[in-house]
Amino acid sequence: MDVDPGSTVPRRQLGRYLRQQRERANVTVKAASGHLECSTQKLWRIEKGTVPVRGTDVRELCRLYGTPPDLAEVLVSLARQTKEKGWWAAHGDAVPEWFDLFLGLESAASRIRTYEPCLVPGLLQAHAYMACVIAADRPHLTEEEVRRRIEIRRQRQGLLSRHFPLPPRFDAIVSEAVLLSRPETPGALQQQLWHLVKANEIPHVSVRVLPLSGWPHRASVSGAFTILDFPSSAGGTGAEPPTVYSESLTGSLYLDRPKELDVYEQAWSALVNRALTEGDSDHMITRILEQQGGGTHV
Structure with missing residues (x-):
C-alpha cells in the first residue's frame, strides 16, 4: 500500500519559510496581512501551515519581503503542493479538522515514537480492540459511523506495510496496565495481545512494555505522546523539524520548539531506560x- 501524505508538510514548510522571510524583512503581521488584504488571523494560519495558499499570494508576500527570485520560485512551487489532498480527505467529516494535520505528519514521518499509558497505539490496534476503543471514545456514534472510523484507522495502519515511500521506523512503549485492561468484547484482549507479539516480528517495528514497577518516571505526568521525525525534502527545502503530538478529548497539541522537544526527548529517554527489551516484552x-486463557498459538 502506498500512502499519500497530502499537503501537510508542504504547507508547514511554506508557512515556516514565509514567516522567516517576513521577520528578516522586519515586516509586521498586520502590515503583511494588509498587503494581502486579508485578516491577521488568515496570515497566522498561513504561517502555521494550517491552510492551503495561492501562488499569487505567495508572490505578493515575496515581493513585499524582498525575497530573492530563486527562493521565491521555490515557495511558489510549494504553494501549488499545498492544495494536494491526502487519502483521508475522502472520509469527510469522519476525520476531525484537528486530526487532519496529524494524519499528514504521520504519513510523512520517517520515524514515529509513541508512548501510551492507557491504550494500545492506534497503528497497532487489532480489529475488535479498535472497535471497542472507538465506541467508548464516541458513544453517540451509530454503527455505520463506528465502521467508517475503523476503516480510517485500518488505512492508517497501512503506513507500516507500505512499499513506497519506505515505511517509517515505529517505536512504541506501552504501559503494562494496557495489557491488563480487558475490553468488554469477549476475546478482544487476547486478539490484541497476539497482534502485539506479531508486530514485534516486523523489522521496522518495536513494541516494548513499561512494567508497573518502572513507576514513577520522567513521563509520569505527560500522558500519551508521539514524537515524529521527518526525512530531508527531495525538493531541497530541508527537513521538517521534529514534532510532538498529544491528544485530548477536545483537540490536540503540536509542539516543535527546541526547548519543548528537548523536554519530550528526555521523557522518551527515561521511558526507554525503564522499558523491558523487546524479547522480555x-x-x-x-x-x-496465557493467564487470560488465550493459549500459546496464533
Whole structure:
C-alpha cells in the first residue's frame, strides 16, 4: 500500500519559510496581512501551515519581503503542493479538522515514537480492540459511523506495510496496565495481545512494555505522546523539524520548539531506560495471554 501524505508538510514548510522571510524583512503581521488584504488571523494560519495558499499570494508576500527570485520560485512551487489532498480527505467529516494535520505528519514521518499509558497505539490496534476503543471514545456514534472510523484507522495502519515511500521506523512503549485492561468484547484482549507479539516480528517495528514497577518516571505526568521525525525534502527545502503530538478529548497539541522537544526527548529517554527489551516484552505479553486463557498459538 502506498500512502499519500497530502499537503501537510508542504504547507508547514511554506508557512515556516514565509514567516522567516517576513521577520528578516522586519515586516509586521498586520502590515503583511494588509498587503494581502486579508485578516491577521488568515496570515497566522498561513504561517502555521494550517491552510492551503495561492501562488499569487505567495508572490505578493515575496515581493513585499524582498525575497530573492530563486527562493521565491521555490515557495511558489510549494504553494501549488499545498492544495494536494491526502487519502483521508475522502472520509469527510469522519476525520476531525484537528486530526487532519496529524494524519499528514504521520504519513510523512520517517520515524514515529509513541508512548501510551492507557491504550494500545492506534497503528497497532487489532480489529475488535479498535472497535471497542472507538465506541467508548464516541458513544453517540451509530454503527455505520463506528465502521467508517475503523476503516480510517485500518488505512492508517497501512503506513507500516507500505512499499513506497519506505515505511517509517515505529517505536512504541506501552504501559503494562494496557495489557491488563480487558475490553468488554469477549476475546478482544487476547486478539490484541497476539497482534502485539506479531508486530514485534516486523523489522521496522518495536513494541516494548513499561512494567508497573518502572513507576514513577520522567513521563509520569505527560500522558500519551508521539514524537515524529521527518526525512530531508527531495525538493531541497530541508527537513521538517521534529514534532510532538498529544491528544485530548477536545483537540490536540503540536509542539516543535527546541526547548519543548528537548523536554519530550528526555521523557522518551527515561521511558526507554525503564522499558523491558523487546524479547522480555514478548515474554510478558505471552504470559499475560496465557493467564487470560488465550493459549500459546496464533
